[in-house]
Amino acid sequence: MSRTAENYRGYNFAYLDEQTKRMIRRAILKAIAIPGYQVPFASREMPMPYGWGTGGVQVTAAILGPTDVLKVIDQGADDTTNAVSIRQFFEKTAGVETTTETEKATVIQTRHRIPEAKLQAHQVLVYQVPIPEPLRFLEPRETETRTLHALAEYGLMHVRLYEDIAQHGHIAKTYAYPVLVADRYVMDPSPIPKFDNPKMHESAALQLFGAGREKRIYAIPPHTKVVSLDFEDHPFEATKFDQPCALCGATDSYLDEVITDDRGGRMFVCSDTHHCETRRAEGHVGTLGTPVTEAAE
Amino acid sequence: MTNLSASPLLVAEGLSKFYGLRIGCRNVSFALEPGEVLAIVGESGSGKTTLLNLLSGQLAPDAGAVRYRMRDGETKNLLDLTEAERRFLARTDWGFVHQDARNGLRMGVSAGGNIGERLMGVGDRHYGRIRETAQGWLSRVEIDISRIDDKPTQFSGGMRQRLQIARNLVTHPRLVFMDEPTGGLDVSVQARLLDLIRGLVADLGLAVVLVTHDLSVARLLSHRILVMKDGHVIEAGLTDRVLDDPQEAYTQLLVSSVLAA
Numbered sequence: 001m002s003r004t005a006e007n008y009r010g011y012n013f014a015y016l017d018e019q020t021k022r023m024i025r026r027a028i029l030k031a032i033a034i035p036g037y038q039v040p041f042a043s044r045e046m047p048m049p050y051g052w053g054t055g056g057v058q059v060t061a062a063i064l065g066p067t068d069v070l071k072v073i074d075q076g077a078d079d080t081t082n083a084v085s086i087r088q089f090f091e092k093t094a095g096v097e098t099t100t101e102t103e104k105a106t107v108i109q110t111r112h113r114i115p116e117a118k119l120q121a122h123q124v125l126v127y128q129v130p131i132p133e134p135l136r137f138l139e140p141r142e143t144e145t146r147t148l149h150a151l152a153e154y155g156l157m158h159v160r161l162y163e164d165i166a167q168h169g170h171i172a173k174t175y176a177y178p179v180l181v182a183d184r185y186v187m188d189p190s191p192i193p194k195f196d197n198p199k200m201h202e203s204a205a206l207q208l209f210g211a212g213r214e215k216r217i218y219a220i221p222p223h224t225k226v227v228s229l230d231f232e233d234h235p236f237e238a239t240k241f242d243q244p245c246a247l248c249g250a251t252d253s254y255l256d257e258v259i260t261d262d263r264g265g266r267m268f269v270c271s272d273t274h275h276c277e278t279r280r281a282e283g284h285v286g287t288l289g290t291p292v293t294e295a296a297e
Numbered sequence: 298m299t300n301l302s303a304s305p306l307l308v309a310e311g312l313s314k315f316y317g318l319r320i321g322c323r324n325v326s327f328a329l330e331p332g333e334v335l336a337i338v339g340e341s342g343s344g345k346t347t348l349l350n351l352l353s354g355q356l357a358p359d360a361g362a363v364r365y366r367m368r369d370g371e372t373k374n375l376l377d378l379t380e381a382e383r384r385f386l387a388r389t390d391w392g393f394v395h396q397d398a399r400n401g402l403r404m405g406v407s408a409g410g411n412i413g414e415r416l417m418g419v420g421d422r423h424y425g426r427i428r429e430t431a432q433g434w435l436s437r438v439e440i441d442i443s444r445i446d447d448k449p450t451q452f453s454g455g456m457r458q459r460l461q462i463a464r465n466l467v468t469h470p471r472l473v474f475m476d477e478p479t480g481g482l483d484v485s486v487q488a489r490l491l492d493l494i495r496g497l498v499a500d501l502g503l504a505v506v507l508v509t510h511d512l513s514v515a516r517l518l519s520h521r522i523l524v525m526k527d528g529h530v531i532e533a534g535l536t537d538r539v540l541d542d543p544q545e546a547y548t549q550l551l552v553s554s555v556l557a558a
Contacts, residue, residue: 147380151380155417158422159403162417165424166410166428166446167446231422232424233423
């Protein structure tokens with residue numbers, strides 16, 4: 001953990017060379033200046049396959065400094081393969097301190113979740129984005145989607161929501177739910193559950209989005225209006241759960257379904273592992289949880 | 298129906314378009330009054346479609362201008378409009394009915410969504426109201442409203458064409474461009490579609506620029522005809538006059554080539 005980059009002389013600090021970081025920082029600055037606008041950038045090959053967070057990793061590498069504290073989550077969890085390997089990647093190449101505690105981190109790279117704890121002004125949230133273009137599956141031509149963004153012609157996005165209501169009786173999209181940023185650009189918030197959408201609104205933390213394969217960076221600056229698209233008679237509703245977390249009893253967090261055996265047994269637990277652990281350490285116990293005691297340590 | 302006191306809705310002034318050395322169309326001028334149906338006829342390659350694309354702002358002319366009287370009464374040159382204004386015009390005040398409905402419809406989106414798209418495009422955000430309007434238009438173009446959630450891929454050619462018309466008319470445009478709207482349909486379906494178009498045009502007071510090679514379609518729908526050959530307008534006049542008493546040799550050939558049923 002305390003290794004410094006000098007131990008790895010073969011690498012520049014945080015893997016990318018300084019010219020590349022400069023290029024990415026310029027893209028980030030432009031993205032912050034135009035909230036929700038997708039800025040093209042010269043995405044590099046990273047030592048991981050596309051789809052594993054190459055965009056997020058490049059953004060993180062470009063903003064990381066030696067004193068930063070990094071947290072990486074994958075579907076809210078600090079302990080899954082993607083999260084562990086990206087955390088180790090930056091431990092090795094940047095020598096930065098890493099953490100699983102949301103409050104301690106200054107940079108949080110995430111795949112598909114926003115932490116439950118409210119983010120603060122000194123924190124940056126970096127999203128890994130597979131498909132940055134919210135209109136992509138409605139309009140395959142990039143030239144056309146760019147024109148639609150330029151002219152703010154977003155009727156098409158509502159056609160998609162209309163189709164959902166016509167088919168299912170409600171807006172069935174539960175993740176990557178499109179939002180309007182600062183009353184101007186329609187943006188794909190990456191495949192986070194729509195449960196997390198309200199957290200983007202007026203967030204104190206800077207939010208950066210990196211799509212490596214699609215070569216796009218976009219951003220939501222702190223305290224920016226972010227509105228989930230909807231119809232007047234079918235307003236946006238964040239997902240609600242009809243039961244609390246089985247381990248910590250939280251009723252206000254996003255839950256994952258975990259299959260516990262091959263006879264239909266299942267439990268619903270917080271997807272944000274740090275949130276769940278913190279609550280259990282505070283003495284909250286769910287229906288299937290065991291109290292955290294001194295003896296258990 | 299035609300208000301003669303008002304100024305023309307659309308004016309073409311010396312429109313020319315060249316594809317390299319080839320002529321797309323050359324020095325075409327005419328005026329279209331509100332509520333008037335103008336047919337552009339001629340054989341394949343005579344420049345009909347080029348002219349239609351010039352008029353609808355999809356192609357930029359090499360010479361000439363297209364002037365359009367906006368809803369606020371001001372006449373503007375289409376070339377002077379910004380792209381945003383032109384696109385807004387195209388999805389509110391205009392309609393475009395393609396020969397192949399696949400080019401004019403979203404095939405992956407239900408009939409209701411297809412009709413509602415323009416409404417949502419101009420800011421309607423009320424699902425119930427959009428759906429109600431879509432149902433109204435479906436019945437108006439004689440499509441069973443139980444088909445509202447079916448995709449156009451499940452529709453017959455004639456139904457697709459009627460859906461395309463409904464999709465275009467939902468914002469109450471004043472001008473509709475039609476490119477061979479009955480092409481590729483069998484005659485009985487054609488006849489019903491023509492009936493429908495004729496009814497809608499009369500009810501809504503639509504101005505139409507209709508491109509067709511089918512003289513009987515032109516006779517049925519249009520008030521005036523332009524005959525094109527090799528990119529030039531060789532004859533223009535009232536439909537009945539042109540078709541009953543053609544002056545140019547080529548028009549005479551065209552008229553005499555129609556098979557008597």
